[in-house]
Amino acid sequence: MAQKNWLIDWVLTRLRGYPRPALEGMRLSPNRTSSENGLIVQFFTWDSKHPGMSWWQHFEAEVPRLAELGVTQVWLPPPNKAMTKMGQGYDAYDLWDLGEFDQKGTVATRWGTKEELSHAVGVARAHGIDVLIDAVLNHKIGADRTETFDVVPVDPQNRLRDLAPRREIEGWTAFDFPGRNGCHSAFKWSQEHFTGLDWDHKKRLKGVYRIVGGPHKGWSKFVDNELGNYDYLLGVDIDHRHPDVRQDLFTWGEWVLKTTGGAGFRLDAIKHIDRYFLLDFLKHVRKATGRDDLFAVAEYWSANVKLIKPYIYAFQGLVSFFDVPLHDNFYQASRAGPRYDLRTVLNNTLLKFRPGDAITFVDNHEQIGQSLESWVGVNFKLQAYAVILLRGEGHPCVFYGDLYPNEECYDPHVAGGLQLLIEARKKYAYGDRIDYPHSRNCIGFVRAGDAQHGGCAVLISNADPHQGAQGAAHKVRMNVGMDIGSTSFTSLFGAGSVDVSAEGWGTFTCPPGQVQVWVKSGSP
Structure with a gap:
């Protein structure tokens, strides 16, 4: 098929206007009618290895817990045979071998066998969790x-x-x-x-x-x-222009979803892959599988949102994108500490430009000892997660390394706080949002809740508790709803309670350098 001129196509698409935001047309949960918030978990780190079972078996064992937390999608590592026995799969040797054939000195991949993968995916689906296949199509x-x-x-x-x-x-x-x-x-x-x-x-x-x-x-x-x-x-x-290559990869995309039970793709390294091949690949798989709501998220690694914009035009609403610019803002905030103005944390991000195309994240497997390393420090990790999990825009992805014990990046304080934030997303982070940009070192917002869920009030601080006036607790007056009546709100992080007036006003506090989430007292 003849290639189109990229510049002309981009200009024409701009004249026609942006396509519908990708997330509006994608399946974010097996239960399409659910009013619950969706959530992705990236279930691996770069050096993941369970001491007592295969990685696929470990995932299967964790499915009930993930479902209880409110996880609706899990991004698994590349399932294909790698060039070495312990290769992560990004060193792609054979896409058609999912741990079934004796190749490269092993039948199983680093992660397990084909049968273990298919069984784990089936268990996940039974618990209301979709699985995303990491597609390594570049090399x-x-x-x-x-x-x-x-x-x-x-x-x-x-x-x-x-x-x-x-x-x-x-x-x-x-x-x-x-x-x-x-x-x-x-x-x-x-x-x-x-x-x-x-x-x-x-x-x-x-x-x-x-x-x-x-x-x-x-x-x-x-x-x-x-x-x-x-x-x-x-x-x-x-060479994605070669007709035999295209046919084989198109067929693989259809086959791998049907074989494993997967529900969509994470597309690796797309800045190196012919854009029109990827568009045709997604169109083919959607048609061949009958999934018009196929989920796809692309890794275009750049902190410059301007470079992502043409890809949004080109992919016609068939692909969402990891919000790398937002991740970079989190990284810069963790490095700058109290010098960083929190009121600017969303500036020049995909979340601000097109939240309906943004997969938000704090860190992933690329961030430790890899070429793209930009690890968000523990001083700002929970603040960053509060932004992506509770504000209500974009579709968040939580990193295994921040939630589960591991040798690469685990911090028990972060893991404990992250679980509370995930639970708050499931139970309380619903309804309209009002932002309270209190100061450069403290921002807040209120979620009003809806008919099925209570709302919440959130404060985020990056102040230094050990430096003079910055060590004082922030006090921010916020309105949690005019029709709420006189009541009180309780902190999920153990900071006591706040009285709220009949008109919905309360003065909420946050210790410097911390996160506070407040919910109506007595809420389940």
Whole structure:
């Protein structure tokens, strides 16, 4: 299929107006008629490994607790066979092997077997939780043999700049999948299905090499323009314009959902993937599975919201996006401490620009020891979670590493507070919101509640309790509802109660550097 001109398509879409916000048309919970808040949990860290069972079995064992917390979707790690026995799956070897075939020295993946995955997903669905499949569609790693072909070395810092004339190299580009032996898919990959790679095995030289000759068309034009052209990321880069590649990946997308029981996708590294392929992929899977409300969230890693906007136009409401700019604001706030003006925390974020396209998060598996590291400090972790869980805009995603004990990033104070905030989201964070931007170091808001749920009053502080006047508790007068009558509100974090007048006014307090959530006394 002929590629469209990206610029012309973007301009025409702008003239037509933005598509409907993605979240409005997506399934956020198996129970479509539920009035409860939806919530995603990313159920893994980079080095996740359970000492006594497979990761899929661990997930299955935790399903009842997740359901009780109000979780409606779980994002699991890539289920495909990796290039090594303990690979996380982002080192994608064979998408069609979910832990079923003896390949790369193992039948099970790092996470478990295909049967364990399918059973766990079934248990999750029975408890009202959808599972999202992490789709690694940009590259392949761990080929079965080498091939000889022509390339042009390019500048790693500017992939549009050739460094040397065309020459022959030996590259790991042949994927035969002998352990699978054609089961599920007979397609075998060779150098003609890739655009580039980073290793010349013949000369033992690392670089960035654009494959040339034969049917090769060079880098895709419809990728991010970072480093001149960001088609190449790592491993051997897939050419998503090749018709056989497209057919195999389209079929895999349909198959993996039907096989596992998954309900949608997390799309990895989309700034490196041809945009029109991804759009066609989603359209195909929606049609083939009959899921017009298919959930999809894309990882476009940039703190610049302006760079995300064209993707919102291009994907026509079929994809939501992780709000990386908001995560970056949280990161900067944790580094700056009381110097950060909390009234600006939503500035230049997807949540402020298009909340109906925003998947909000505080941290994820990329944030510890990885190339994208920007870990939000524990001094601001609960404040950030209060923003995404209780304000009522966007669709929040909670990180396993912040909720469950682990060796990478666990903090018991954060985990305990986070569970309270998750429970507050389930029970109280409903209805209209009124913001109270009290000061640079304290902001608040009130959720009015609805017919089925009580509301809440929330205060967030980043003041330093050890520095002079900043050490005093914040006192903010907020209105929790004109028709509430004389009553009192109690803190979920053990800070006592506040009397509320018949007109709904009360003076709420928050210790410096903390979060307080207040609910009507006696609320369940």
